[in-house]
Amino acid sequence: MRWSQYFIPTLREDPADAEVVSHKLLLRAGIVRQLSAGIYSYLPLGQRIALKVMAVLREEMNRVGGQEFYLPALHPAELWQESGRWGAIGDDMFRLKDRKGADMCLGMTHEEVFTSIARNEIRSYKQLPQVWYQIQIKFRDEPRPKSGLMRLRTFIMKDAYTFDLDREGLDRSFADQREAYQRIFTRCGVEFSIVEASSGSMGGSESNEFVAKTDAGEDLIASCSNCDYAANVEKATSRLPLIEDETGPDAPEEFPTPGVRTIEDLATFPGGAAANRQVKTLVFIATIDGKPLPILALLRGDHQLHEVKFTDALGATALRPAQAEEIRELLGASAGSLGAVRAKESAPALFIIADLGLQGRRNMTTGANKDDHHLRGVSVERDIKVDQWADLRTVTSGEPCPRCDSGMLEVYKAMEIGHIFKLGTKYSESMGATVLTKDGKPVPIVMGSYGIGVERIITAAVEQSHDENGIIWPKTLAPFDVVVTVTNVKDEKLRAAGEKLYKDLQHAGLEVLLDDRDERAGVKFKDADLIGIPYRITLGKKIVDGMVELFDRRTKQSQDVKLDEIVAQVQKLALPGL
RNA sequence: CGGGGCGUAGCACAGCCUGGUAGUGCGCUCGGUUUGGGACCGAGAGGUCGGAGGUUCGAAUCCUCUCGCCCCGACCA
Numbered sequence: 001m002r003w004s005q006y007f008i009p010t011l012r013e014d015p016a017d018a019e020v021v022s023h024k025l026l027l028r029a030g031i032v033r034q035l036s037a038g039i040y041s042y043l044p045l046g047q048r049i050a051l052k053v054m055a056v057l058r059e060e061m062n063r064v065g066g067q068e069f070y071l072p073a074l075h076p077a078e079l080w081q082e083s084g085r086w087g088a089i090g091d092d093m094f095r096l097k098d099r100k101g102a103d104m105c106l107g108m109t110h111e112e113v114f115t116s117i118a119r120n121e122i123r124s125y126k127q128l129p130q131v132w133y134q135i136q137i138k139f140r141d142e143p144r145p146k147s148g149l150m151r152l153r154t155f156i157m158k159d160a161y162t163f164d165l166d167r168e169g170l171d172r173s174f175a176d177q178r179e180a181y182q183r184i185f186t187r188c189g190v191e192f193s194i195v196e197a198s199s200g201s202m203g204g205s206e207s208n209e210f211v212a213k214t215d216a217g218e219d220l221i222a223s224c225s226n227c228d229y230a231a232n233v234e235k236a237t238s239r240l241p242l243i244e245d246e247t248g249p250d251a252p253e254e255f256p257t258p259g260v261r262t263i264e265d266l267a268t269f270p271g272g273a274a275a276n277r278q279v280k281t282l283v284f285i286a287t288i289d290g291k292p293l294p295i296l297a298l299l300r301g302d303h304q305l306h307e308v309k310f311t312d313a314l315g316a317t318a319l320r321p322a323q324a325e326e327i328r329e330l331l332g333a334s335a336g337s338l339g340a341v342r343a344k345e346s347a348p349a350l351f352i353i354a355d356l357g358l359q360g361r362r363n364m365t366t367g368a369n370k371d372d373h374h375l376r377g378v379s380v381e382r383d384i385k386v387d388q389w390a391d392l393r394t395v396t397s398g399e400p401c402p403r404c405d406s407g408m409l410e411v412y413k414a415m416e417i418g419h420i421f422k423l424g425t426k427y428s429e430s431m432g433a434t435v436l437t438k439d440g441k442p443v444p445i446v447m448g449s450y451g452i453g454v455e456r457i458i459t460a461a462v463e464q465s466h467d468e469n470g471i472i473w474p475k476t477l478a479p480f481d482v483v484v485t486v487t488n489v490k491d492e493k494l495r496a497a498g499e500k501l502y503k504d505l506q507h508a509g510l511e512v513l514l515d516d517r518d519e520r521a522g523v524k525f526k527d528a529d530l531i532g533i534p535y536r537i538t539l540g541k542k543i544v545d546g547m548v549e550l551f552d553r554r555t556k557q558s559q560d561v562k563l564d565e566i567v568a569q570v571q572k573l574a575l576p577g578l
Numbered sequence: 579c580g581g582g583g584c585g586u587a588g589c590a591c592a593g594c595c596u597g598g599u600a601g602u603g604c605g606c607u608c609g610g611u612u613u614g615g616g617a618c619c620g621a622g623a624g625g626u627c628g629g630a631g632g633u634u635c636g637a638a639u640c641c642u643c644u645c646g647c648c649c650c651g652a653c654c655a
Contacts, residue, residue, distance in 0.1 A: 013590050522615040
């Protein structure tokens, strides 16, 4: 392409609306423009980059036997009602009515549509396994779109679905996809980790999340310094050092604690207890099987509840902290003096769930359910009727790894770039997708679901690969392999040399951007750096000696190269596969 | 949904408090000088001040409503 005719509206200044680096650079480099909150247009440069990502996705999906589909983005409500998600998903789904008043929605994902095809067409175990995928637009009415292309309301996703006869088949399909994902992210030049994650409302037994480390990310990942353990904090655990409690009294003792409202208050109160010797009592209202239920969550005083773990443990569809009046009605006291001891006597409907960190603990201190009073000498298992034990606490940096002996967890920010799920039979059962086995018995197809966000890959690449001058594209994603910068287009010799080099490079199989604009050299260098083309060939005064300059965007090194050798050299650098 | 901020030329912003000719820088057009890291001089074009209503002789400025965008939190497949 000739830059003079190509649409690359670069910006000198940071746009006011952009906060994170990738957002600023994607706008400044003329790659995307915002249309509305969480809705962006790809400009020509952006479209080239997106197509590069998609090319990698297609190659790697096809390599593991994937067959590409293209499904509708507009879905009838019935399909989602069958799977149960029409009701399970709230405002995140864009819903609309057609002219006849029938409910429709814009697809957030395509389990339902793919499953409906499978149930209509797949009859026999002989037709399995199948690996189906598509690259398609998704719609999610995010409560808060943000950070440029990181959290969007419409975005492109590669979603794949596998259909197997049994669990073993699913395990193989899942492993195939996992490897494909590793190749995809590696080829796209994104540094990533594979972590354990919550499956959320997708359902299913196991899921792996692919994350890219970046401070702009929204997820917290705990990973071990020593072994390969890594998990989203919504799932991560750690080994806690044992605490030896002395044997307390035979029964809890109530004592007055005027003005004590917080864990910290009680820790410093004379006759109180250190935070790790306290039982923290939190009151929530959870929606389980469609019904609201009061829940007491118990944790060690110095531990933080993780709401995703909590929700997962309860199997709840919604969760909210109880309001002050509800708390008083249930327990007869205000937050600050709450406890689980004998709590069921006043509130029989109460469900008590306790964190594993409280198991075996004795002689603890907690609220007495009487304002300004606490109980000491509480032995958790003796004194509290715990209905369920679960891992509820949030791990923090520095805690010991749960998997190995010597590792320590580090918690860092990352963004989700891909997620793979073993769905099992959730959708095939609810939607009736079965095959006949050898014995002629119908069994539900065992499914997996696998997603990668195209914009997330682009964002992660920019977040991880840029400098003060702009983007440094990984070679795989770069919109062009090389830019030819003619320092002065009014110099006929330079211009002619540029034109010839442009054609020669193209004939050598390279994607070339010829900067033939009537601009000063400085402007061209700045723009070339900003849009991040891996290599720049500069045609300047040395052309009279038959020399050009080759600049490496990543290393910032430049070298003089003979004009008649430059094509071969760039070809070798930019197309290492040849 | 709660809290905060912001909507003025293509972009970044000032003007608003204290009502009275709508401004600066970049970009854009034309002319000239320049030409290897975002040049300089001169001349220009470009605005329903997000929208509606109100107060006032007079509103970018004050009041009410409304729409939109950004950030923090909640939420998030």
